[in-house]
Amino acid sequence: MQIDLFALATTPSESSAVEEARRQLEICNACRYCEGYCSVFPAMTLSRAFSDGDVTQLANLCHNCRGCFHACQYVEPHEFKLNLPRALAEVRVESWEMFIWPHGLARLFQKSGVSLAAAMVGGMSLILAIAYAMRPEDGLGFYAVLSHSLMAILFSVASFLPLIVIGFGLWRYWRHVGGDRVTLAHLRVAFADAGKLKNLSGGAAQGCNYEKEDRFTMSRRWAHQAVMWGFMLCFASTVSATILHYVFSLEAPYRLFSIPKLLGVPGGVMMTLGGIELVRLKLLAEKALGAPAVWGGEMAFVLLLTIVAASGLALYAATGSVAVRPLLIVHLGAILAFYLTLPYTKMVHAFFRLVALVRDAQTRSG
Structure with missing residues (x-):
């Protein structure tokens, strides 16, 4: 199945942390240049679509080592504007706030x-x-x-x-x-x-x-x-x-x-x-x-x-x-x-x- 990366690049101006992370994960899943990195990437490749639970799980696997950011060809100034470490960090914090009373x-x-x-x-x-x-x-x-x-x-x-x-x-x-x-x-x-x-x-x-x-x-x-x-x-x-x-x-x-x-x-x-x-x-x-x-x-x-x-x-x-x-x-x-x-x-x-x-x-x- 072919995935159109340019179609994935479009994002709402005010998306939630989960929606933005999902957009970026879909682009990463289509590219797969970083699949040899941390546990996030082999886990990500097991899915074609990401539910809210999938995004939250991947965010909590991430250690924010930032290796994927420096290897990525789609970070700014590219129009995809990928920053996966930040996207997952924001979902991770949001999950702690959501689940802890x-x-x-x-x-x-x-x-x-x-x-x-x-x-x-x-x-x-x-x-x-x-x-x-x-x-x-x-x-x-x-x-x-x-x-x-x-x-x-x-x-x-x-x-x-x-x-x-x-x-x-x-x-x-x-x-x-x-x-x-x-x-x-x-x-x-x-x-x-x-x-x-x-x-x-x-x-x-x-x-x-x-x-x-x-x-x-x-x-x-x-x-x-x-x-x-x-x-x-x-x-x-x-x-x-x-x-x-x-x-x-x-x-x-x-x-x-x-x-x-x-x-x-x-x-x-x-x-x-x-x-x-x-x-x-x-x-x-x-x-x-x-x-x-x-x-x-x-x-x-x-x-x-x-x-x-x-x-x-x-x-x-x-x-x-x-x-x-x-x-x-x-x-x-x-x-x-x-x-x-x-x-x-x-x-x-x-x-x-x-x-x-x-x-x-x-x-x-x-």
Whole structure:
């Protein structure tokens, strides 16, 4: 079947993000020059027409490596005006806002993220400072600043409620993209792809273009790896500390050669360095190849994640000094802000992309 590319080039003056992405995907599907790039392109070639669910699925597979843009012969000034990285980025953000409740809060954070994140960190720090003023007289270690009961209640609620919100959002996404019964084989393929971040290698394994003109590097991939695996180490550190506290009655703070510190310190270093590199790359990157309207929200998320890691390392370094109290309040305030905004920041992309990879594994398995 022959497809008329010039017929596909015409687009309404005020099309939605999904309609514009569909127009561009149809042109890309007819051209197929970039089919050796990320998972978007082999998945795209399986269809001749794209439903709203198909477009949303492809958008969440995209890592915005920008390789296809620099390889494309139909970008401006060509009349087709293709910018697939931006088109898919806008659909991706729109899908998070659509599936995560409440929708208005998601839009607010995405569009004014830096100021909102700063306000939330400040507000949470104020709450914790008030709690410190009401601290128990007999507390030891961290619990001389905040009682263990207060910490447990605050962070249990802050952890589980956002995960419930995200869970419902993922369920709505799964229905929208036509997800079917999941097998262990699908999960194995999806987790392997997510763990390696292979799609951040771009076309011909050159990496992402986040620095200068047509210069591709693996910097963004390694920074993502550092943040992701650093986060996992910090999570494992928290779990091990919980076991030590409740099962073995060993309370924080812990020594350097304890399991929580052997996991948490390297994890915090990886998150901090990876976060700093992601901030650098985002400042260098061309905004027009992403979703410009949510640039502030995305930057706020990276900064918040970096502050959580860096303040945790600073807190450990200050053990035994008078700086522990203010650092603990700031650190816990940043963690609370991170948890409570989890469904409404770019962090939610990790959950949606994993589900998109599961759906892609289903499609590829036939």
